Amino acid sequence: MAEVSDPEARTRAFARVIGPFVCVAAGILAIRAPQLHTFLPAFFGSPIWPVFLGALLLLGGISIIAFHRNWTGAAAIAISLLGWFTALRGAILMALPEVMAEGADFSLQFTPVVQAGFAGVSLVGLALAWAGWRPVRS
Numbered sequence: 251m252a253e254v255s256d257p258e259a260r261t262r263a264f265a266r267v268i269g270p271f272v273c274v275a276a277g278i279l280a281i282r283a284p285q286l287h288t289f290l291p292a293f294f295g296s297p298i299w300p301v302f303l304g305a306l307l308l309l310g311g312i313s314i315i316a317f318h319r320n321w322t323g324a325a326a327i328a329i330s331l332l333g334w335f336t337a338l339r340g341a342i343l344m345a346l347p348e349v350m351a352e353g354a355d356f357s358l359q360f361t362p363v364v365q366a367g368f369a370g371v372s373l374v375g376l377a378l379a380w381a382g383w384r385p386v387r388s
Contacts, residue, residue, distance in 0.1 A: 257320040264318050264329045265382030272332075272375030280368035287358050294351040304343030311337025325381035328374060 279286075293299050314333025320326040343350050357364055 257322065257326070260318060261320050261323065261326040261329060262382050262386075264314065265325050265378040267382075268314075268329060268332065269375050269378030269380070269382050273372050273379055274375070276368045276372035276375055280365045280372060283358075283361050283365045283368060286354070286364075290351065290354050290358070294347060294354075297347070300343050300347035300350065304340045304345075304347075307336050307340025307343060309340070311335070311340055325378055328378060 293303075311333050314329065315337060318326070318329050318333060321330055
C-alpha cells in the first residue's frame with residue numbers, strides 16, 4: 251500500500267471521493283437544469299444561503315488546494331483545478347452573490363448548453379472515479 255505522502259496515492263484518494271460526487275451531482279444538475287430557474291430565486295432570495303454555501307465551497311476548495319499539490323497527470327490536474335475553481339467560486343459567492351445570480355440567470359437562457367456543460371462535467375467526474383478506483387498494477 252502506498253503512503254499518503256505519495257503524490258500519486260494522494261491523487262487516487264482525492265479522485266475516489268471527488269470523482270463519484272462530481273459525476274452524480276453534475277449528472278443530476280444536467281437532468282434538472284430546466285427546473286433551475288425555479289430554484290435560483292429561492293436560493294438567492296435569502297442572504298444566508300449564498301454566504302453559507304460560499305463558505306462551504308471556499309473551505310472545500312482550500313482543503314483541496316492545501317492537501318493536493320500534485321499537477322502531474324490528467325487526474326491530478328483536474329483535481330487541482332477543481333480546488334482552485336471551487337475556492338474562487340466560494341469567495342465570489344460570499345462577496346458578490348448578485349453577480350453569481352446574474353450569471354446564473356443569464357446562463358439559464360441557454361438551458362441545452364447548460365445541460366451539455368453539466369453532462370461534460372459529469373463525464374470528468376466519471377473519469378476521475380475511474381482514475382481513483384481502477385485496479386493498480388504493481
